[in-house]
Amino acid sequence: MNWRHICITLLAVMLIGIGSPGAVVFAEEGNAVGNSLLPFIPMGRGNACVEDTDFMRRNHMELLKHQRDETVLEGTRSDQYSLTECLDCHAVAGPDANPVTFADSSHFCRACHDFASVSIDCFQCHASRPESGALPDDHQFSGAFPGTTRVKGSE
Amino acid sequence: MSSKTKDKKMTGNSGFDPTRRSFLAAMATAAGVTLAPGVVLYGISRSSSANAAVSSEVRWGMLIDLGRCDNGCDDCVSACAKENGLRGFGRPETDAQWIRKVDIKNPETGYSKSLPVMCQHCENPPCVDVCPTGASFKRADGIVLVNKHTCIGCRYCMMACPYKARSFVHETLEDQKPHAPRGKGTVESCTLCVHRIDSDRQPACVEACSDTGGGAMLFGDLNDPESEISKRVANYASQQIRADLGLNPGVRYRNL
Numbered sequence: 001m002n003w004r005h006i007c008i009t010l011l012a013v014m015l016i017g018i019g020s021p022g023a024v025v026f027a028e029e030g031n032a033v034g035n036s037l038l039p040f041i042p043m044g045r046g047n048a049c050v051e052d053t054d055f056m057r058r059n060h061m062e063l064l065k066h067q068r069d070e071t072v073l074e075g076t077r078s079d080q081y082s083l084t085e086c087l088d089c090h091a092v093a094g095p096d097a098n099p100v101t102f103a104d105s106s107h108f109c110r111a112c113h114d115f116a117s118v119s120i121d122c123f124q125c126h127a128s129r130p131e132s133g134a135l136p137d138d139h140q141f142s143g144a145f146p147g148t149t150r151v152k153g154s155e
Numbered sequence: 156m157s158s159k160t161k162d163k164k165m166t167g168n169s170g171f172d173p174t175r176r177s178f179l180a181a182m183a184t185a186a187g188v189t190l191a192p193g194v195v196l197y198g199i200s201r202s203s204s205a206n207a208a209v210s211s212e213v214r215w216g217m218l219i220d221l222g223r224c225d226n227g228c229d230d231c232v233s234a235c236a237k238e239n240g241l242r243g244f245g246r247p248e249t250d251a252q253w254i255r256k257v258d259i260k261n262p263e264t265g266y267s268k269s270l271p272v273m274c275q276h277c278e279n280p281p282c283v284d285v286c287p288t289g290a291s292f293k294r295a296d297g298i299v300l301v302n303k304h305t306c307i308g309c310r311y312c313m314m315a316c317p318y319k320a321r322s323f324v325h326e327t328l329e330d331q332k333p334h335a336p337r338g339k340g341t342v343e344s345c346t347l348c349v350h351r352i353d354s355d356r357q358p359a360c361v362e363a364c365s366d367t368g369g370g371a372m373l374f375g376d377l378n379d380p381e382s383e384i385s386k387r388v389a390n391y392a393s394q395q396i397r398a399d400l401g402l403n404p405g406v407r408y409r410n411l
């Protein structure tokens with residue numbers, strides 16, 4: 001085995017380590033946001049999203065686009081795929097206990113979008129947090145804490 | 156969802172759609188509401204369910220009685236700004252205004268009046284004609300809107316509007332109202348508080364005018380002969396601004 005082979009093997013071992021559930025558990029339990037290469041996704045309100053997490057992860061943009069056209073052009077204001085509803089459930093509390101805006105890196109949408117390097121312009125026009133005082137009484141803000149990270153491979 | 160899209164028309168279409176009618180009739184029956192025929196039509200046509208598409212059976216309009224509108228009052232203007240999150244940047248020339256009080260004066264008699272002017276929600280809106288992207292459009296129920304997803308900010312519509320009803324957003328905005336998205340680089344104007352209408356409420360200006368102003372504004376369905384606004388425009392003289400242009404605005408004035 002020459003040096004080249006050793007290097008490749010070492011690299012492979014490292015990559016497997018990073019991608020393994022063990023590494024995720026470390027990131028979750030160690031509360032070490034900075035140490036993880038995976039995005040930390042703040043938990044939303046309630047038990048379930050309007051669709052399965054996997055489905056939402058891949059298709060939320062299509063749902064939002066579809067809903068936006070129906071709402072703007074036809075006045076259909078279903079709650080199901082409405083951006084306002086997304087933001088209501090996925091509000092993340094800032095240090096002052098108020099929901100943070102998209103300008104804050106702990107914002108729900110930014111958790112993944114920053115990670116994936118996908119920039120969105122939704123919030124140039126749309127409010128990126130629920131209107132103050134407009135949240136239901138039972139709303140529990142959830143901060144971005146590692147224990148709730150659900151990423152592929154950790155479930 | 157596909158069955159819903161089928162019967163939705165973007166612009167005023169008076170075509171009879173049996174699917175939609177029977178669906179609505181079924182809804183009314185299911186709700187167990189016993190109403191007079193006219194009232195049933197009214198109740199249904201308001202698209203009271205947030206899930207139902209708006210229908211061209213409705214034509215939203217407003218009647219503003221200037222006899223009850225005080226020259227010094229601007230409650231409608233401030234209510235609009237509050238409702239839609241409009242904030243000025245100290246530049247009155249370009250700050251967004253969806254409704255404003257316009258002072259008019261007859262130089263011969265000296266009679267002067269201040270009237271609230273907003274998007275007049277024309278039946279034949281020139282802003283829709285000129286828009287190169289189709290962003291400026293008229294909803295089936297007669298409300299003229301800008302679809303900011305497709306607006307490129309060319310401002311043709313601002314030029315075309317004889318009422319100067321549209322504004323261009325020049326500044327980066329923050330903390331918009333969730334129900335009134337607005338942002339730099341797009342054109343905007345009075346939406347007749349479309350978010351309120353879709354949940355069976357009155358526009359903010361009308362509400363403010365009746366709460367604290369002179370109660371000069373009346374909002375309703377011009378297509379429904381039983382509505383208060385239809386009765387009033389049928390029984391009393393009312394005017395449209397620049398009626399000569401043939402745009403048939405949905406906003407009418409009394410005692411102008």
Ligand code: SF4
Nearest residue numbers: 286306307309310312
């Ligand atoms: S500014 Fe926007 S809405 Fe107005 S004409 Fe241009 S694209 Fe259409």
